[in-house]
Structures are given as structure tokens and as C-alpha cells.
Amino acid sequence: xxxxxxxxxxxxxxxxxxxxxxxxxxxxxxxxxxxxxxxxxxxxxxxxxxxxxxxxxxxxxxxxxxxxxxxxxxxxxxxxxxxxxxxxxxxxxxxxxxxxxxxxxxxxxxxxxxxxxxxxxxxxxxxxxxxxxxxxxxxxxxxxxxxxxxxxxxxxxxxxxxxxxxxxxxxxxxxxxxxxxxxxxxxxxxxxxxxxxxxxxxxxxxxxxxxxxxxxxxxxxxxxxxxxxxxxxxxxxxxxxxxxxxxxxxxxxxxxxxxxxxxxxxxxxxxxxxxxxxxxxxxxxxxxxxxxxxxxxxxxxxxxxxxxxxxxxxxxxxxxxxxxxxxxxxxxxxxxxxxxxxxxxxxxxxxxxxxxxxxxxxxxxxxxxxxxxxxxxxxxxxxxxxxxxxxxxxxxxxxxxxxxxxxxxxxxxxxxxxxxxxxxxxxxxxxxxxxxxxxxxxxxxxxxxxxxxxxxxxxxxxxxxxxxxxxxxxxxxxxxxxxxxxxxxxxxxxxxxxxxxxxxxxxxxxxxxxxxxxxxxxxxxxxxxxxxxxxxxxxxxxxxxxxxxxxxxxxxxxxxxxxxxxxxxxxxxxxxxxxxxxxxxxxxxxxxxxxxxxxxxxxxxxxxxxxxxxxxxxxxxxxxxxxxxxxxxxxxxxxxxxxxxxxxxxxxxxxxxxxxxxxxxxxxxxxxxxxxxxxxxxxxxxxxx
Amino acid sequence: xxxxxxxxxxxxxxxxxxxxxxxxxxxxxxxxxxxxxxxxxxxxxxxxxxxxxxxxxxxxxxxxx
Numbered sequence: 001x002x003x004x005x006x007x008x009x010x011x012x013x014x015x016x017x018x019x020x021x022x023x024x025x026x027x028x029x030x031x032x033x034x035x036x037x038x039x040x041x042x043x044x045x046x047x048x049x050x051x052x053x054x055x056x057x058x059x060x061x062x063x064x065x066x067x068x069x070x071x072x073x074x075x076x077x078x079x080x081x082x083x084x085x086x087x088x089x090x091x092x093x094x095x096x097x098x099x100x101x102x103x104x105x106x107x108x109x110x111x112x113x114x115x116x117x118x119x120x121x122x123x124x125x126x127x128x129x130x131x132x133x134x135x136x137x138x139x140x141x142x143x144x145x146x147x148x149x150x151x152x153x154x155x156x157x158x159x160x161x162x163x164x165x166x167x168x169x170x171x172x173x174x175x176x177x178x179x180x181x182x183x184x185x186x187x188x189x190x191x192x193x194x195x196x197x198x199x200x201x202x203x204x205x206x207x208x209x210x211x212x213x214x215x216x217x218x219x220x221x222x223x224x225x226x227x228x229x230x231x232x233x234x235x236x237x238x239x240x241x242x243x244x245x246x247x248x249x250x251x252x253x254x255x256x257x258x259x260x261x262x263x264x265x266x267x268x269x270x271x272x273x274x275x276x277x278x279x280x281x282x283x284x285x286x287x288x289x290x291x292x293x294x295x296x297x298x299x300x301x302x303x304x305x306x307x308x309x310x311x312x313x314x315x316x317x318x319x320x321x322x323x324x325x326x327x328x329x330x331x332x333x334x335x336x337x338x339x340x341x342x343x344x345x346x347x348x349x350x351x352x353x354x355x356x357x358x359x360x361x362x363x364x365x366x367x368x369x370x371x372x373x374x375x376x377x378x379x380x381x382x383x384x385x386x387x388x389x390x391x392x393x394x395x396x397x398x399x400x401x402x403x404x405x406x407x408x409x410x411x412x413x414x415x416x417x418x419x420x421x422x423x424x425x426x427x428x429x430x431x432x433x434x435x436x437x438x439x440x441x442x443x444x445x446x447x448x449x450x451x452x453x454x455x456x457x458x459x460x461x462x463x464x465x466x467x468x469x470x471x472x473x474x475x476x477x478x479x480x481x482x483x484x485x486x487x488x489x490x491x492x493x494x495x496x497x498x499x500x501x502x503x504x505x506x507x508x509x510x511x512x513x514x515x516x517x518x519x520x521x522x523x524x525x526x527x528x529x530x531x532x533x534x535x536x537x538x539x540x541x542x543x544x545x546x547x548x549x550x551x552x553x554x555x556x557x558x559x560x561x562x563x564x565x566x567x568x569x570x571x572x573x574x575x576x577x578x579x580x581x582x583x584x585x586x587x588x589x590x591x592x593x594x595x596x597x598x599x600x601x602x603x604x605x606x607x608x609x610x611x612x613x614x615x616x617x618x619x620x621x622x623x624x625x626x627x628x629x630x631x632x633x634x635x636x637x638x639x640x641x642x643x644x645x646x647x648x649x650x651x652x653x654x655x656x657x658x659x660x661x662x663x664x665x666x667x668x669x670x671x672x673x674x675x676x677x678x679x680x681x682x683x684x685x686x687x688x689x
Numbered sequence: 690x691x692x693x694x695x696x697x698x699x700x701x702x703x704x705x706x707x708x709x710x711x712x713x714x715x716x717x718x719x720x721x722x723x724x725x726x727x728x729x730x731x732x733x734x735x736x737x738x739x740x741x742x743x744x745x746x747x748x749x750x751x752x753x754x
Contacts, residue, residue: 496705507735507738507739510734510735510738510739511733511735511736511739514735
């Protein structure tokens with residue numbers, strides 16, 4: 001935050017947010033909108049210390065509000081006389097959009113959530129006066145637009161373009177973290193011939209997690225930087241490609257490390273060391289064409305070293321060379337992509353690498369939202385509580401928003417605490433201060449300290465949930481209106497209804513499909529295997545890139561979701577790395593099959609192996625057998641190939657054997673069953689030698 | 690007996706007081722059950738907690754009508 005260098009980023013954000021809230025309130029009063037506090041709430045919802053985030057979120061808030069308001073008008077028009085159907089329609093609408101939001105990421109997800117819950121803020125206000133629904137919808141759109149515009153204006157004027165400036169720093173941090181990980185994991189592989197001590201493994205795991213976090217942060221930073229700068233947005237495809245390649249670097253380094261003693265030949269040791277040096281150089285000095293040329297030279301040296309291995313070389317040495325090739329390929333992809341990104345004349349490249357979509361989790365979130373609305377509706381109809389509509393306004397938005405949270409139960413408690421504090425603060429501000437003053441300047445002065453404190457604490461990770469709940473509900477409770485009204489009974493009823501709504505949220509997350517990180521991580525791993533089986537059908541480079549990106553995305557989620565000492569975490573991550581290796585090996589084999597002049601039987605054997613891999617989870621034994629048959633058949637025909645085709649053919653043999661080996665080693669991961677049916681992997685490799 | 694209460698001139702419905710009282714009893718009982726390691730025996734703790742709270746609330750309403 002260079003514009004206010006004497007303030008910490010937290011306080012800068014708090015001051016910007018407070019100014020934006022006051023401006024939004026002023027504009028809403030000036031335009032004589034009915035509920036100016038909603039404009040202020042909008043500012044607080046879209047507030048972010050990062051300039052680009054505010055702009056991006058504002059767009060989706062506006063779109064979500066328009067869709068939700070339109071749905072409110074329709075539902076009220078259809079079911080104004082039948083509250084049961086109206087509530088059923090609301091439950092379905094909220095459920096569907098909560099599920100949709102769970103399938104999306106970032107602000108698209110937020111837009112979908114908003115489209116869902118806006119109905120409870122608009123339509124429920126018109127339950128007693130159905131004819132006012134259109135006016136209410138328009139009023140809602142007006143206040144949200146006011147809030148969005150004020151927030152954008154203040155952000156553009158006062159908050160610097162932090163995302164654009166911070167992006168290179170985050171890139172450097174990610175590259176440094178990857179270089180640290182490569183250094184530690186490859187150094188311990190080449191220095192000792194065993195798989196390393198437990199301490200070394202733990203250090204490597206921590207380094208890998210740190211690097212994965214930094215790469216993921218890079219993805220988010222790119223999103224914000226692209227929102228701030230059109231030039232960055234135009235070339236963001238290159239960074240997305242680099243992000244995938246960085247994840248690939250982590251995976252290939254882990255695989256190379258696990259190659260163990262047989263990988264530790266002199267060439268691999270030398271080439272690994274050079275790769276680490278180049279990565280360090282990349283992190284320190286940035287990408288350049290010279291560096292890309294150096295990596296290409298290294299890649300040629302690696303190919304030459306692999307070709308020089310004679311036919312008696314151990315299969316694992318060939319496999320290790322394949323893994324090293326992958327590592328160098330990823331390093332080259334990172335360097336080339338970053339060189340293109342930093343070149344202002346580079347051709348615009350639209351690389352779309354969608355994140356994975358967790359359909360079961362989305363369905364659960366949608367169903368939970370639907371059940372929550374349904375139960376609250378039953379309660380409302382049964383009790384005929386006059387303030388019942390307000391319980392929806394508190395519970396439904398938070399229920400939908402927390403669907404994407406990794407700690408739903410804890411966050412729902414944080415929000416409840418935030419709402420409770422907001423109720424007390426609202427009482428002090430609304431009935432202690434505002435009743436003593438008049439005029440907008442004093443209103444702004446009375447509310448500012450509360451908003452300032454809330455906005456500051458919303459930048460601190462430990463208090464973000466409480467502060468967010470506080471900010472949104474504080475403004476709603478104080479409820480600056482046009483004209484201002486003071487009615488303590490109404491205030492207490494509103495507070496009580498909102499607290500009941502929030503309290504109802506706590507059991508919703510505890511009873512209906514409570515979050516289970518172990519189970520959800522196993523589901524993600526299962527989806528990864530299903531994706532691998534689909535890839536085996538047609539393992540083209542483009543499909544491999546998309547699948548690999550999603551696989552890394554899933555593995556990062558698992559790594560961040562499960563604690564470090566969880567046994568399942570290690571099993572799932574190592575299984576995931578093996579799956580990525582298999583995916584790359586299948587793609588490599590398919591590419592070689594198309595290039596090499598193979599006889600019909602060998603081609604049929606390879607095709608059969610690829611087909612068997614489409615069912616590797618159900619019939620792993622058949623897949624392993626087919627892979628071995630294909631590898632042996634290909635190897636038997638190597639002597640008949642032209643001299644320049646021998647090395648690629650041997651790489652394909654190694655790739656097929658590696659697939660079989662990894663399938664046996666990680667059988668439980670691929671089948672999802674703990675019972676082992678395949679013989680030990682290394683034994684089979686030795687038998688083949 | 691729990692009746693309407695006057696808070697700053699506003700009458701609060703009896704169910705609010707019943708709910709608050711049930712909440713306090715529930716939190717106390719939950720702490721005791723945690724100390725006894727009771728939750729290991731329960732299939733779905735969240736569901737059990739809801740049932741327990743509703744039972745306490747209903748008992749209070751029945752005992753102090």
C-alpha cells in the first residue's frame with residue numbers, strides 16, 4: 001500500500017472500506033433510496049485489500065443480484081397465494097444455485113450464491129404485500145449498484161493496484177519455493193542411496209506443501225492482477241500454463257526422488273543438479289530466452305545419456321531417465337511460458353485450464369441448502385411468526401456462502417459470534433449514539449469506528465469469520481433508513497430473528513452431511529482415478545494437460561485439507577503422484593506408437609494395454625498383465641527397428657513397465673480397496689530383467 | 690414458572706426464555722458427556738445433540754408450563 005506508507009495494509013484496507021461505506025450511504029440517501037444500509041452492506045461484502053478483487057467481485061455481485069431479483073418477481077407472481085409452493089420454489093432455487101456455486105470457483109461461485117439467496121432478501125420482504133415485489137426488486141438492484149459503484153470508485157482512487165504490483169513478487173516466491181523443494185528432494189536422492197531418513201521425508205513433505213501453497217496463491221494473484229490490468233489478462237494464459245508446469249515440477253521431482261538407488265547414476269545426478277541450479281536461477285533472475293536455451297541443451301544431454309544406456313541397463317534406470325525428462329520438460333514449459341508472459345509483443349494465447357468440479361460435494365451442498373430452507377419454512381408456517389422472514393435473511397445467505405468453506409462448522413460458529421457482537425454494537429450505536437445526534441456527518445462519525453474496527457479485523461485470518469459476520473449484520477441492525485426510524489421493540493425482534501436464523505445454521509452443518517475431510521479427500525482421489533481411466537481412452541497431449549492440471553488441483557486440495565500426520569494423506573498424495581506418472585507414461589507410449597514403425601502385433605498389444613487401463617480400477621490385474629505383455633512385445637522387436645528409433649522405443653518400454661509397477665505399488669489407491677491382489681512390484685521388475 | 694419478560698420495555702415471548710434456559714442446560718450436559726467420553730458411543734453426534742436439545746426444551750416446557 002504505497003499511497004499510505006505510514007499505515008499497515010490492514011488499516012489501509014479498513015480506512016478505504018469505511019470511506020466507501022460512508023460514500024455509499026451518502027449517495028443512497030442523496031438518491032432517496034429506500035434502504036441505504038443495503039448499499040453499505042454491498043460495499044462491505046465486496047471489500048477486499050486487493051484492488052482487482054473488488055472490481056471482479058463487484059461485477060458478479062451485480063449479476064447475481066439481477067438474476068436473484070428476477071427470480072423473486074417470478075416466484076411471487078406465480079405463488080403469491082400459495083405460500084407452501086412459494087417456499088418450496090425458494091428451497092429448490094436456493095439448493096440449485098448453491099450446488100452450481102460449488103461447481104464454480106472464486107467470484108463466479110459468489111455470483112451463483114448471490115443469485116440463490118437474493119430471493120430471501122427480496123421476495124420475503126414482499127410476503128405481506130405481493131404487489132410491491134417489483135418495486136422491492138428494483139430497489140434492491142439500485143442499492144447494490146450504488147454500493148458496487150461507490151466501492152469501485154473508492155478502490156480506484158485510494159487503493160493502489162496492489163495485485164499487478166504484487167504478482168511478480170508472488171511469482172518469485174513460488175519459484176523460490178519450488179527451487180527449495182527441488183533442491184532438498186533431489187539432493188537427498190543423489191547424496192544417499194537409500195530412500196532417506198524419516199526426518200528428510202518430513203522436511204521434503206513440508207517443502208512440497210509450502211511450494212504447492214505458493215503456486216496456488218499465484219493462481220489467485222493472477223486472477224486479481226488480470227482484473228486490474230487488461231495487458232495481464234491478455235497474456236494470463238501463459239501464466240496458467242506455467243502454473244500447471246510448476247505443479248508438474250513438484251510431481252516429477254517427487255517421482256524422481258522415489259526412483260531411489262537405481263536412479264542414482266552419475267548422469268542423473270549431474271543433470272538433476274543442473275536442473276536445480278537452473279530453477280534457482282529462474283527464481284532469482286527471472287525467465288529469459290538464454291535460460292530456455294540452457295534447459296533445451298540439458299534436455300538434449302538427458303536424451304543422449306538415456307540413449308547411451310545399453311540394453312542390459314536396469315528398467316528402473318530407464319524409468320528414472322523418463323522421470324528426469326519430464327522434470328526438464330516441465331522446467332522448459334515454465335521458462336518458455338514466463339518468457340512469453342513478460343514479452344509485451346507476445347501473441348495473445350488463450351489457455352483455458354478449468355479447475356476440477358466436485359459434483360458429489362456440490363450436490364450435498366445444494367441438498368443441504370434445500371433442506372435448511374425447507375425446515376425453516378415448516379417452522380415459519382407452523383409458528384406463523386411475524387419476524388420469520390428475517391430468519392431466512394440471516395440463515396440462507398450464510399448457509400449458501402459456507403458451502404464452499406473447508407471448515408463449515410467452525411465458520412458457522414464464527415459467524416454466529418459475529419452476529420451476536422453486531423447485535424450488541426448495533427444497540428450501542430443505534431440507541432446510544434444515533435438517538436442523540438442528527439445529520440449525515442454525525443451519523444457517519446458514529447458508525448465509522450465500528451466499521452473501521454470490523455474491517456481491520458476482517459484482514460486477520462483468525463478473526464475473518466467473526467469480523468465479516470459482524471460487519472454485514474452491524475449495518476443491517478443499525479439500518480440507516482430514509483427517514484431514520486428508532487423502534488427498540490422492532491430492533492430487538494429483528495436481532496432475535498437473525499440470531500435464531502444463525503443459531504439454526506449451527507445444527508444444519510452438524511446434522512446434514514457434516515463435513516468429513518477424510519471421506520471427501522478419498523472422493524477426490526477416486527475422481528482423479530476416473531479421470532485417468534478416461535484419459536487412457538485417448539491420451540493426447542492436450543487432454544493430458546487438462547487432466548494433469550485438474551489432478552494437481554485435486555492433490556493440492558487433499559494436501560491442504562488433511563493434516564500432515566494423517567496416514568491417508570500420504571497414501572492419497574503418493575497414489576495421486578503415481579496416477580499422474582501413469583497418465584504421462586500412457587501419453588508418451590501413445591505418441592511413440594504413432595511415430596515408431598511397429599509391427600501389427602506390437603501395435604495391437606499396446607492398444608490392448610491402453611484399453612485395459614480404461615478399467616484399471618476394477619480390473620487392475622488385467623491392466624498390469626496387458627502392460628507387461630505390451631512392454632515385452634515392444635522390447636522383443638527393438639532389434640528390428642532402425643538405429644535412430646531404438647532409444648524412443650526403449651523409452652516406451654520403460655514407460656509401460658513403470659505404469660505396471662506403479663499400479664502394483666499403489667493398488668489400494670487405484671481400486672479404493674485395502675485388499676491387495678497383485679504381487680509385489682519390484683519382484684516383477686526383477687523377473688523381467 | 691417462565692412467563693413473558695420485560696426487557697427495556699419490550700415483552701419477550703416465553704419461548705425465548707425457555708430456549709435460553711434449555712441452551713444453558715444443554716451446554717452443561719454436553720460438557721459432562723464430553724468428559725465421560727460419551728460421544729464415542731454415538732453414531733451421529735450432531736443428530737444426537739439436536740435430539741438432546743429438543744428433549745431438554747420440551748421437558749422444560751412440560752415441567753414449567
